[in-house]
Structure formats: C-alpha cells, structure tokens
Amino acid sequence: MIYILGKSPSPQFNLAMEEYCFRKLTQYDKIFLLWQNEPSIIVGKHQNTLEEINTNYVRQQGIHVVRRISGGGTVYHDLNNLNFTIISNEKNGIGFDLKSFTRPIIDTLKALGVTAELSPRNDLRINGKKICGTAQAYVNGRMMFHGCLLFNSDLSALSKGLKEPKEVIHSKGVKSVRSEVDNILPHLSRKMDVREFAARILETIQQEYPGIAEYSFSEEEISLFEEQAVSKYSHWEWNYGQSPQFSIEKKTKLLEGEILVKATVKTGRIESLELFTPFGEWKELEGQMLGVKYTPEDLKAKLREGEADKWVREFTINELAEAIVR
Structure with a gap:
C-alpha cells in the first residue's frame, strides 16, 4: 500500500x-x-x-x-x-x-x-x-x-x-x-x-x-x-458540455418589461429557444442562437456579431444574454 x-x-x-x-x-x-x-x-x-x-x-x-x-x-x-x-x-x-x-x-x-x-x-x-x-x-x-x-x-x-x-x-x-x-x-x-x-x-x-x-x-x-x-x-x-440534456423556463423582470425564456440545452449548447416579451416575436433572433454554447459570454458574442440591434431595442445585449442563461 x-x-x-x-x-x-x-x-x-x-x-x-x-x-x-x-x-x-x-x-x-x-x-x-x-x-x-x-x-x-x-x-x-x-x-x-x-x-x-x-x-x-x-x-x-x-x-x-x-x-x-x-x-x-x-x-x-x-x-x-x-x-x-x-x-x-x-x-x-x-x-x-x-x-x-x-x-x-x-x-x-x-x-x-x-x-x-x-x-x-x-x-x-x-x-x-x-x-x-x-x-x-x-x-x-x-x-x-x-x-x-x-x-x-x-x-x-x-x-x-x-x-x-x-x-x-x-x-x-x-x-x-x-x-x-x-x-x-x-x-x-x-x-x-x-x-x-x-x-x-x-x-x-x-x-x-x-x-x-x-x-x-x-x-x-x-x-x-x-x-x-x-x-x-x-x-x-x-x-458543462457533459451535462445531460435539460430544458429550462426562466423569467427575468427588467425596467423595460419581462422576458420569459424557454430553452432546451443539449451537450451544453442551445437546441431550441423561445423568447416571450411585450414587444413581439423574435423568431429570427431565436434561430441565430441555436448551437451556441449556453453561457452569457458566448451569447453576447453571438448577439454582437449579428444584427441584434434590429430586435434588441428595448433591452441591452447584456440584459438579453443574461436573461437567457441561468
């Protein structure tokens, strides 16, 4: 021994x-x-x-x-x-x-x-x-x-x-x-x-x-x-990526309104995403987030590289990313 x-x-x-x-x-x-x-x-x-x-x-x-x-x-x-x-x-x-x-x-x-x-x-x-x-x-x-x-x-x-x-x-x-x-x-x-x-x-x-x-x-x-x-x-x-698949439902209250997020995450990446806000549907934005690592940093980077401002008028990119990720 x-x-x-x-x-x-x-x-x-x-x-x-x-x-x-x-x-x-x-x-x-x-x-x-x-x-x-x-x-x-x-x-x-x-x-x-x-x-x-x-x-x-x-x-x-x-x-x-x-x-x-x-x-x-x-x-x-x-x-x-x-x-x-x-x-x-x-x-x-x-x-x-x-x-x-x-x-x-x-x-x-x-x-x-x-x-x-x-x-x-x-x-x-x-x-x-x-x-x-x-x-x-x-x-x-x-x-x-x-x-x-x-x-x-x-x-x-x-x-x-x-x-x-x-x-x-x-x-x-x-x-x-x-x-x-x-x-x-x-x-x-x-x-x-x-x-x-x-x-x-x-x-x-x-x-x-x-x-x-x-x-x-x-x-x-x-x-x-x-x-x-x-x-x-x-x-x-x-x-993180080795975690079993999971789904999450998350509400975040901001001064501009409430965001409800429904997401499915598999191998640590977003497989499906639905965003519900008082300001209409964001289907195109939801699609762009698929496959992105489920981290605030990766979501912020993805939002910045696209045309996020087209949708994200009421919230900042940081607020939206942190509303999506736990």
Missing part, C-alpha cells in the same frame, strides 16, 4: 492526479491520498452542472467549477476542508465494504473525542449533521472511494454556491440531495488546524497498514497531470 500527499491547491490538477492513480497505478492494491482544493465546486459525473450551482455567485467569487469522474452529488471544497481518496483492487470476487473505507476517518475522530457515524447515504455525520460527503467510481475490479471532510470550511460560501435555483429546470441529471452540514472543528476537544488534522488521519492509516510507504511522482507524471488539468478538467466541454 502507498500513500500520496497532494501538494497543489488546484482542483483541476488534483482531479487529474486522482484519475491517474485510479487508472494507471494498478500495480498497487491500495492507495491512500490526502489533498486540498482552493475554493471550488465539484460536480458529479452524471449531473447537470447548471442545475447544481448558483452561477452568478460562483462567477463573482471566482470559484472553480469542475466535473469529477465519480457519481454522486455536488460538493464544495476550500482550503479548510480535507479530501481523502482510497483506491482498492477487488480480490477473490469479494465485494467492497464501504464501512472499511471510512473506518480510518471514524477512528481518527474517535481518538479526538468525536463520534461520527456512516449514514445510509454513505456520508459521515456528527449528531445527525453531515460533515463528509462521499462518492465512488468502479472500473475493472478497481474501486475509487473519496470524500470531502468539512473541517473548518466556509459554510456560507457552500450554501450560496450550491443555492437552489429559482428557475424551472427539467433534466435527467442526478440531482444532489441537500443536507444540513457542519464543520468538524467545533466538535474537537482542543483547537487544531487542518494540517494537524490531516497528520492525525495519516497516523491512523500508518497504524492500520504498518508497511505503507509514501509515493513520490516523477516529473513525467506531474507533466501528465498538468496536461490533463488543462485539456480535460479546465475544459468547458467536460465541466
């Missing part, structure tokens, strides 16, 4: 590193990783990104939005939470025991005077409040199980970044189940920072697996992570 301590705060780099360990370091039966991300929202593989996030807040705060390769719901990361990953090969046809994956965390908390329990939804809870969401991926007899421990995270940013949308959205994407959350730190008998908490978890792992050794990546491996961080995990097509 090996362990890896992440050194980068980049969510794109860390998810590339994690995927590499899962898919490529198959000579190791068990791998344990500890890592942290700067403020970011990590979306499950089968989720509709726009359905899960508060788009305006995320943009204003500069929060990364990245899709991972495992299922499950959307989670918030920052540098005051701690992410762990356990990768394991299945042997002799015996199924994976999720309780065993969370035992090092539960044991560490117990040693610190805190009782945590694994819920039926496979998250960890203290006094009924969620302190760790988990997810897993499975490929060819190999399991990756990971979780994000809310140690002293900004729960206000978590709540605002994952705020429930006001728009009516219909999709087949897996929807997150919101739970009441809490940080671990207030429950500890003495104060410590997240680094010391990480060290305590590693100590627990080392006691359980005495032969565990630290693994150091080569320069070549790090270059692979950096390339994958850009080509996949920073790419709009993966983070």
